[in-house]
Amino acid sequence: ITRPEMEIGRYHWMYRSSRPHRYHHVPALRGNISPLGIQGCFECCIKCLGGVPYASLVATILCFSGVALFCGCGHVALTGTVSILEQHFSTTASDHALLTEVIQLMQYVIYGIASFFFLYGIILLAEGFYTTSAVKELHGEFKTTACGRCISGMFVFLTYVLGVAWLGVFGFSAVPVFMFYNIWSTCEVIKSFQTNVTVPGDQICVDIRQYGIIPWNAVPGKACGPILENICNTNEFYMSYHLFIVACAGAGATVIALIHFLMILSSNWAYLKDASKMQAYQDIKAKEEQELQDIQSRSKEQLNSYT
Numbered sequence: 001i002t003r004p005e006m007e008i009g010r011y012h013w014m015y016r017s018s019r020p021h022r023y024h025h026v027p028a029l030r031g032n033i034s035p036l037g038i039q040g041c042f043e044c045c046i047k048c049l050g051g052v053p054y055a056s057l058v059a060t061i062l063c064f065s066g067v068a069l070f071c072g073c074g075h076v077a078l079t080g081t082v083s084i085l086e087q088h089f090s091t092t093a094s095d096h097a098l099l100t101e102v103i104q105l106m107q108y109v110i111y112g113i114a115s116f117f118f119l120y121g122i123i124l125l126a127e128g129f130y131t132t133s134a135v136k137e138l139h140g141e142f143k144t145t146a147c148g149r150c151i152s153g154m155f156v157f158l159t160y161v162l163g164v165a166w167l168g169v170f171g172f173s174a175v176p177v178f179m180f181y182n183i184w185s186t187c188e189v190i191k192s193f194q195t196n197v198t199v200p201g202d203q204i205c206v207d208i209r210q211y212g213i214i215p216w217n218a219v220p221g222k223a224c225g226p227i228l229e230n231i232c233n234t235n236e237f238y239m240s241y242h243l244f245i246v247a248c249a250g251a252g253a254t255v256i257a258l259i260h261f262l263m264i265l266s267s268n269w270a271y272l273k274d275a276s277k278m279q280a281y282q283d284i285k286a287k288e289e290q291e292l293q294d295i296q297s298r299s300k301e302q303l304n305s306y307t
Contacts, residue, residue: 053131062257067117070113208221
């Protein structure tokens with residue numbers, strides 16, 4: 001090696017770091033995933049939306065709406081009914097004292113129903129989220145427990161009982177609608193008979209005592225002719241009649257929501273049952289594969305020892 005070649009090699013060795021650094025091109029990743037493997041905002045939103053139990057959400061909204069209509073409109077309508085009875089059909093307070101106490105008790109029951117179904121709807125929605133997560137993570141680390149399956153079965157039974165009870169509430173809420181409709185239709189008949197001289201309107205009456213809500217000795221107990229027509233024209237009668245209709249519709253919506261919940265809970269319980277069987281099968285399969293690997297490793301060790 002000549003001296004000039006040694007000087008050239010020494011120069012390259014001393015000034016190697018002064019060369020410009022060459023950056024290698026990194027291929028772009030698909031989607032919005034960062035180089036560190038963290039998912040982007042869009043993927044996170046899609047994953048979150050995929051875990052929402054939409055059927056339970058719709059049933060919860062329908063249940064809340066039905067209960068709110070039934071409780072709110074029913075409470076105001078009952079107050080208007082008491083006012084109509086006191087002013088036009090039962091002027092003595094002792095005659096309708098029992099009815100007033102029953103209506104006040106029903107209003108307190110309405111408060112309890114609203115509070116209970118608010119909490120129960122949230123619990124069923126949370127159970128829907130839990131079951132959806134169990135189904136989505138069936139092949140992951142999520143494990144369903146016997147306690148969770150028992151809770152789902154308990155919700156099925158409780159929702160069935162509440163659905164049957166609300167069928168009775170729906171039928172009971174139709175009774176005041178029927179009574180107010182009879183009074184309203186009688187007022188319409190009085191209006192149509194005003195042009196007919198042969199049939200006086202004073203003979204057309206509505207007796208509230210025959211419905212059993214006030215005793216037979218209540219005074220006056222009934223309204224006839226123009227007095228009844230004036231009652232139908234009051235704002236209290238108009239509001240109470242339409243509020244009872246809305247309350248009845250709210251009770252029907254609640255029945256539909258509970259039936260919807262019952263179908264969802266039954267399906268979720270079946271999913272959890274299948275998930276538990278699948279997990280048991282995967283555990284047994286993993287155990288058998290581990291035993292097979294242990295047997296193969298022991299056989300290889302014995303073969304190596306013989307050789």
